Amino acid sequence: QKEVEQDPGPLSVPEGAIVSLNCTYSNSAFQYFMWYRQYSRKGPELLMYTYSSGNKEDGRFTAQVDKSSKYISLFIRDSQPSDSATYLCAMSVAAGNKLTFGGGTRVLVKP
Amino acid sequence: GAVVSQHPSWVICKSGTSVKIECRSLDFQATTMFWYRQFPKQSLMLMATSNEGSKATYEQGVEKDKFLINHASLTLSTLTVTSAHPEDSSFYICSARSGGAFEQFFGPGTRLTVL
Numbered sequence: 031q032k033e034v035e036q037d038p039g040p041l042s043v044p045e046g047a048i049v050s051l052n053c054t055y056s057n058s059a060f061q062y063f064m065w066y067r068q069y070s071r072k073g074p075e076l077l078m079y080t081y082s083s084g085n086k087e088d089g090r091f092t093a094q095v096d097k098s099s100k101y102i103s104l105f106i107r108d109s110q111p112s113d114s115a116t117y118l119c120a121m122s123v124a125a126g127n128k129l130t131f132g133g134g135t136r137v138l139v140k141p
Numbered sequence: 142g143a144v145v146s147q148h149p150s151w152v153i154c155k156s157g158t159s160v161k162i163e164c165r166s167l168d169f170q171a172t173t174m175f176w177y178r179q180f181p182k183q184s185l186m187l188m189a190t191s192n193e194g195s196k197a198t199y200e201q202g203v204e205k206d207k208f209l210i211n212h213a214s215l216t217l218s219t220l221t222v223t224s225a226h227p228e229d230s231s232f233y234i235c236s237a238r239s240g241g242a243f244e245q246f247f248g249p250g251t252r253l254t255v256l
Binding site for chain 2: 071128131
């Protein structure tokens with residue numbers, strides 16, 4: 031079993047819809063939870079990070095962490111075709127430590 | 142934001158040859174650099190962590206003698222794939238972090254194809 035599980039998709043939604051992404055994990059020591067966006071043949075870019083449990087909002091993006099369930103989510107409101115990419119969750123035990131990535135979910139937002 | 146570059150972006154080589162990939166932090170000092178590989182439609186797998194001036198720490202299962210990592214300066218790390226074979230074909234991505242900063246900044250990746 032992988033430490034971090036993520037549905038590979040693809041997830042296809044119409045423009046303007048809410049995109050819902052999630053990851054589950056098994057290591058209870060994870061404290062930092064991140065979401066990255068990766069366009070094809072490019073390196074990942076950090077979208078959001080959350081420490082411990084709770085919610086965090088940044089513009090159209092909302093990240094949620096439920097440590098009791100070992101479950102994290104990312105919501106993208108008012109999705110745009112430019113949001114089409116692969117979204118990777120990542121986790122670490124401590125700030126600056128090595129990251130453990132999920133497999134990524136490919137998202138396609140159709141105009 | 143901080144910028145990390147990689148060179149080359151794409152390389153094709155013959156089986157048995159060695160390939161060097163460079164990772165540079167362009168506008169900050171990278172005290173720590175990470176090297177990942179990513180197979181098609183799969184996630185990033187950490188290969189090794191290197192701190193400037195120190196030997197790299199390799200993840201379990203990664204051959205140190207095959208994937209040579211050098212982090213000789215605060216702006217440059219290199220990954221050399223020695224005696225490359227077709228199974229080494231992959232997308233190699235580096236990331237860099239400054240001091241005790243939280244965020245890693247990723248390079249654009251290098252696609253290696255071994256014939």
